[in-house]
Amino acid sequence: MKKIVSAAGLAALGAVGLHAAAGDGLSRIESSKPWSIKANLRGFYDDNILTLPSAVGSSPDSFGFELSPSLNYNLVKEQTLLNAGYQYTLRWFDDRDPDNSDHNHSFNLGINHDINQNLSLSLTDQFVIAQEPEVIDPTGATRFRALRADSDALRNSANLSLTAQLSDTLSLVGGYKNDLINYDADGDGSFSALLDRVEHRLSANLRTQLRPATSALVGYQYRIVDYTSDDLLQPGGSPSDVRNSDSHYVYAGIDHAFSPELSTSLRAGAQFTTYDNANVADDSTVSPYIDANLSYAYAKGSNLSVGLRHERNQTDIPYFLQTLILDQETTSIYASLTHQLTAKLTANLVGMYAMSSFGDSLPGSPSDDYLSLGANLAYTINQYLQAETGYNFDDLSSDLGRSFDRNRVYIGLKASY
Numbered sequence: 132m133k134k135i136v137s138a139a140g141l142a143a144l145g146a147v148g149l150h151a152a153a154g155d156g157l158s159r160i161e162s163s164k165p166w167s168i169k170a171n172l173r174g175f176y177d178d179n180i181l182t183l184p185s186a187v188g189s190s191p192d193s194f195g196f197e198l199s200p201s202l203n204y205n206l207v208k209e210q211t212l213l214n215a216g217y218q219y220t221l222r223w224f225d226d227r228d229p230d231n232s233d234h235n236h237s238f239n240l241g242i243n244h245d246i247n248q249n250l251s252l253s254l255t256d257q258f259v260i261a262q263e264p265e266v267i268d269p270t271g272a273t274r275f276r277a278l279r280a281d282s283d284a285l286r287n288s289a290n291l292s293l294t295a296q297l298s299d300t301l302s303l304v305g306g307y308k309n310d311l312i313n314y315d316a317d318g319d320g321s322f323s324a325l326l327d328r329v330e331h332r333l334s335a336n337l338r339t340q341l342r343p344a345t346s347a348l349v350g351y352q353y354r355i356v357d358y359t360s361d362d363l364l365q366p367g368g369s370p371s372d373v374r375n376s377d378s379h380y381v382y383a384g385i386d387h388a389f390s391p392e393l394s395t396s397l398r399a400g401a402q403f404t405t406y407d408n409a410n411v412a413d414d415s416t417v418s419p420y421i422d423a424n425l426s427y428a429y430a431k432g433s434n435l436s437v438g439l440r441h442e443r444n445q446t447d448i449p450y451f452l453q454t455l456i457l458d459q460e461t462t463s464i465y466a467s468l469t470h471q472l473t474a475k476l477t478a479n480l481v482g483m484y485a486m487s488s489f490g491d492s493l494p495g496s497p498s499d500d501y502l503s504l505g506a507n508l509a510y511t512i513n514q515y516l517q518a519e520t521g522y523n524f525d526d527l528s529s530d531l532g533r534s535f536d537r538n539r540v541y542i543g544l545k546a547s548y
Contacts, residue, residue, distance in 0.1 A: 165206060171199040173519075173543030180227055182525075184533040193226040197541070214241040235261040249296040256289045268312055268326065268445075284314040284322065300340040308332040317362055324362035324371050325447045331355040344388040350398070352380035356445065364449035374457050378404045378443065380420050392429065398422040404443055406457050418443055418460055432471030439464050446487075448531055452494050459499075461487040479507040489531075497530035509545075517545040 174196050183190035201218035220235040238258040245251045260283055261267050267284045292306035310330040314322040336350040356378075358371040382400025389395070402420040424438035439462070446459040465483040472478055487499040507521035525537040 166202070166204045168548045169201045169203070170546045171197070171543060173197040173199075173541045175539060175541035177224070177537070177539045179535060179537040180224055182535055182537055184535050186532055186534070190535070191226065193224040195222065195224040197222045197543070210245040212241075212243045215239065233262045235259070235263075235266065237261075251294045253292045253294075254290070256287070258285070258287045260285045267314075284312070286313075287311045302338045304334075304336045304338065306332075306334040308334075313359070317360065319363040319368070320365040320449075321362060322447065324360045324364055325449060326445065327360040327371070328356055328358045328445070330357070346386045348384045348386075350380070350382050350384065350400075352378075354378040354380070364455075368449060369455060373408045373410070373455065374406065374445075375408050376404050376406050376458065378402055382420055393425075393427045395425045396423065402443055404458075409455070409457055411455065411457075416443075430471070432477065433469060435466070435468050437464075437466040446489070448489065451489060451497055451531060454493050456489050456493070459487045459489050461485055475511045477509045477511075479505075479509070481505045495530065499531065500528045502526045515547055517547075519543055519545060 174194070176192070176194050178192040179190040180193050181191060197220065199218060199220040201216060203216040204214070206213040216237075216239040218237045218239075220233075220237075222233040222235070224231045236259070238256075240254075240256045242254045243251070244253075259267065262283060267286045287310070289309045290306065291308075292304060295303045295305075297303055308331070310328075312329075313327050317323040332352055332354045334350065334352040336348050338346055338348040340346045354377070356374075356376045358374055360371040362371060363369065364371055364373070380400060380402050382398050384396070384398035386396045387394065398421070400420045402418050403415070404418070405415040407414070419441050421439060421441040423440075424436065426434065426436045428434040441460075441462045443458050443460050446456060448456050448459075450456060463483060463485040466481070468478075468480045470478050481504070483501075483503045485499075485501045487501070489497050502525070504524045505521065507519060509517050509519040511517050520542040521540070523537075523539040525535075527533065527535050
């Protein structure tokens, strides 16, 4: 039962945003009743509302406000935890023509069930409708976008995993993940032509408990990327499915808890990718696969998390100097710090630096370097109300002529019940 509450509590946390957690993985409000309601109201200033490249010229800026209510429901049983949530976000810009508002919807579902003492099942699903490409595709494909999308797009991410305890020290985890991404704006060279796709990922991990605080594993993943648009990557260019790919991942890993407050995780191996539809001399590639993180809860209400990830992912850039780009290889370094300054005042800092390359075979070996920083200060007025202010900075340095920077500041209130 403890395993279920902990895992599903993290799913609930991701569904409705960051908040203080009680000992069972749910927030204090969420653990006191099966449902909770939240609402955020922010006023903001954005100096590059279109994430317009610097080479294009001066970028439009705007003041605005954001309203984001959400509803979350948790059902806790002896062997099962169900979490369901919905969040609506209205973002209104005072100076954006012709459409000055965005309407985003996010639906979340999570089920964790202990079938018996040795077998457990986990299912999560998130369905999102949004306008910002980084919300639709946060894994990297549009993180380095040239322009924001000017129409709705949707993403559905489903994840199923089954854990079997084979012995006191040996367990097997099998999983299937499905991602569907679809942009409304179509036509040759559109976001739909570049990024509409279905991804399938099958995985199997064999884990052994070496010591009470240390476990090791070996793993395998098979990933299929299937582009679904009927449009061309650009007028007169190739069809979108020329970038279809199959990937095999093989890796080993270790998890270790140095103490109850300090733990680390490492996965390292190789990714073997084949492009069956690409009419190129070399239709396969081998690249490193790394996923590492460290978490340290150094004081009550304060924690630090750092990590590194290296993997191939999709891109919204189809060509460079008439050479086809199939995908990109990205190394991301990230960190998050939450520090409780006083009983009522909490500071949060997040940062990410990503280096993305598009292949040594391309002329000049072009790359993107992306930096994202965020700072937030929250003051707890009472158990239901919190005031906050923050700043976000994004900077893309690109060899592809789409460099930009973006500054956003906000101030607002959070209400929970």
